[in-house]
Amino acid sequence: MKRARLPLLAVLPVTVISFVIAVPFVAGDHPLRWEAGSLLPDLVLNGEDTGRSDAPADGTTAPGTSTPGASDIAKVDQEWKEGMPQWGVQLYWEDNPKHSTEYVEKQARLHADYLVGLHANSVSVSFPFFTGDLDSTKISQGGRTPTPERLTRVLQIFHEAGLRTTVRPLMDETSLDVDNGGWRGKIDPADRDAWFSSYKKFLTPYLKAAEGEQAATFVIGTELNSMEGDTRWDTLVASAEKTFSGEVAYDANWDNYVSGRINMPVSHLGVDAYFPVKVADTAPVDTLVDGWNDWLDKKATGPLPNITIAEAGIGAMKGAYKAPGDFYTKRAVNPQVQANWYTAVCQVVQERQMSGVYWWSVYFDDDPNSKPDDKVASRLDFAGRPLTEKAIKSCFTSDYAGPGTDTAS
Template sequence: MKRARLPLLAVLPATVISLVVAVPFVAGDHPLRWESGSLVPHLVLHDQDATRPAGSGSTTTASNASPAAPKVAEVAQKWKKGMPQWGAQLYWEDNPAHSLEYVEKQARLHANYLVGLHANSVSISFPFVTKNRFADEVSRGTKTPTPDRLARVLQIFHEAGLRTTVRPLMDEKTLEPDNAWRGSIKPADRDAWFASYEKFLTPYLKAADGEKAATFVIATELNSLQGDPHWDSLVDDAEKLFTGEVSYDANWDAYVSGPVTMPVRHLGIDAYFPVKVGDDASVQTLVDGWDNWLDRKATGPLPKITIAEAGIGAMNGAYHAPGDFYTKRAVNPKVQANWYTAVCQVVQERHMSGVYWWSIYFDDDPNTKPDDQKASRLDFAGRPQSEKAIKACFTSDYAGPGPDTAS
């Protein structure tokens, strides 16, 4: 029997919806809505080239002659429905020259690292490409993993006991002009764009279903296409191929400014809420800052919401722009660690489904301290204070939103 799907607003918990007093603001050629008196530009850009030049950070140089892949040393506490999703976003730009043995080795390396943090979940984000903002087609790029290689990585994470999410992410490096955002795309022919997108997604939906992934994120941060009626048939077709949860990840600005009208039953938020406080702000002050943003949409528990991305640079001034992927100011590990502690507190107090930290890069060794001359300040792997905060979060006594509300 076909599963009933409702517009997202209809499945949010019974909460008090607060009115948003917003004014239009034009960034480039796309209108955004902002809270009156708080014009904060979008900064979630995920541009690998800008944050991690070739050979930078703790990236492990690999060749086809990779060492034998180690076995998964530990197994996570198996996630069950209703438990919080404690995880990280693993961003994978595949290199076809890397052997399958190398891919397996890296997957096991990350599985062991995540289990060591007491994670029970992992989300695999990987790029796909388009020619420009107005193109009617999307496709695999040179760095897009094949469905078969994705399936093998999912299998390895399952061996480690981790809940898995599959998350295609439009590569912004292929958009024009430079630094254009995926949420501003304007395909000239939407019929053609959605047909192309479904064709691209189909083998990945099949791979995810074959390896029993728990969630498939049908799209991420596509503000300009939210509410398009084409999503109804696309999600219908996806649910025929994938028996798990089909979700959508909204950008934080779209979430707080109005309804996110997508035909899915679960919503993730790429949550980079700016909090205008000093570097010495207390954890509670940061919690209050997050609650002020969330209360613009709804007060009280949010059991149908997952923080799909939470991250911040380990540097001075980061609270003002958590999603700044480009700037490299003086390193301040405490800023990142306190932010993680605050976000975890918000997730628990608002009875959310969980959180995924942005991010770990697939080719990195997460056990190596990042090279702050080259690596992104948002990297958390290898930063002891941040890892301590993550472990404290993942070992807390929070039981989750409950089996009747969480997928």
């Protein structure tokens, strides 16, 4: 993997940043769910009904093997190549072991067709893994973590559609007492050596599956604020790079990204970007763009070609701009709020020459072609909302050629 250490760039004084960030946190603005190069500062990069599958036990598939129904899968407009923007969606998969392999394949084909219809060229498969409480040292699959074999099948189907794939394990927060402020960014294992050992044991089969299916990126960690900078990551990432030849990445939460150093020995950084913008629901897109740039400028001004927006999204409801990552609240539906936010984020990605964006999210068991049931569904769901889907298609078919180009619109 590419290896480079980027220099530290001064940021706003800690007291100012702390005040700016603390206020949104009181309102719960970090994402809640179940869940130019030198201008990139403070980032230390290291380089640049059985429910069982009959796939090989090591998570790979035989060369030339084709998934049943592959000929019926739609194909992307243009397959992603190095330097192109990643236009993608986060597909969140809580597996049910009772679901047959045929069901899993059917859902994967359904989502592949939907993503192609959006003109996406990329997909990130996020799935939960589990721990105990905040000081637990043990990582486990739990009952909702897809097996490496089933992940392999899904990756294969997405590749047949021509989609760039990312594998993204995501720590589930069910046991962390979210109601009292517990979330993945606050874990503090009692024995960090034991935690990293357990995490490595969990990750290795998924790294092998990702390698076997030639995934482009493996996200080694997501929103683990309290664990960033631990020197044990060096050993874990080095081990991952021996197993997986693609890009090993880390996805930082937005608060840590703007407030200080993201010291992780990986080759790429993503940001789960839920920047609150305290404006009225009637605010125009340009005002939302300005709000995003105000946040990003706290870190660095100008192009950010080494940054991917790993998650962006917002509830299709009134008052969402002030807390775009609020998973649980269900205020009155307002589709225009969501659509305008997506339009603004896409504009920022292009103007700041970022490497792409992944929208949060589509759930694996859902039918993305159906209108969401707003009595039970998260307001963050965008599939089946015509205004937002139109904004996504406009984004994904723009003339933006990728980081370092002059075609940002």
